[in-house]
Amino acid sequence: MSILKIAIGLEEDNIELFKELRAIGVEPEAGDTTVKWNGNDSDEVIKAKAAFNAALKQYGKDAIIYSIGKDGKKDKELKEFDPLAEEILVMPKPHPGPDPGSEFAFGSELDIKELM
Numbered sequence: 001m002s003i004l005k006i007a008i009g010l011e012e013d014n015i016e017l018f019k020e021l022r023a024i025g026v027e028p029e030a031g032d033t034t035v036k037w038n039g040n041d042s043d044e045v046i047k048a049k050a051a052f053n054a055a056l057k058q059y060g061k062d063a064i065i066y067s068i069g070k071d072g073k074k075d076k077e078l079k080e081f082d083p084l085a086e087e088i089l090v091m092p093k094p095h096p097g098p099d100p101g102s103e104f105a106f107g108s109e110l111d112i113k114e115l116m
Helices: 015-023 042-062 109-115
Strands: 002-009 031-037 063-068 074-077 087-092
Touching (some): 002 015, 015 042, 031 042, 042 063, 042 087
Antiparallel strands (some): 063 074, 063 087
């Protein structure tokens, strides 16, 4: 069983992605949405690939996509859906937020670098 994890965020921030995922039969959740597939089941592979493509459409060039190895660490960056991958993570690149001294700052530059 393989896993696709999509970092989504809140529905109001990603309305189109939520709609597209629901249209293909994936119930999105705020935060991370997980789609599981068996590489021997063509319907499951098609559904996972459609979810992957929906996330890629939403995030465009700002997408960070990579496979996760059996050790749980980043394996390789992906440019397209890999039906043979054990696990795939898709997330938007973090963008610089407000000035760190601002009352709206929620993390430091170091925190963002640790995510990548």
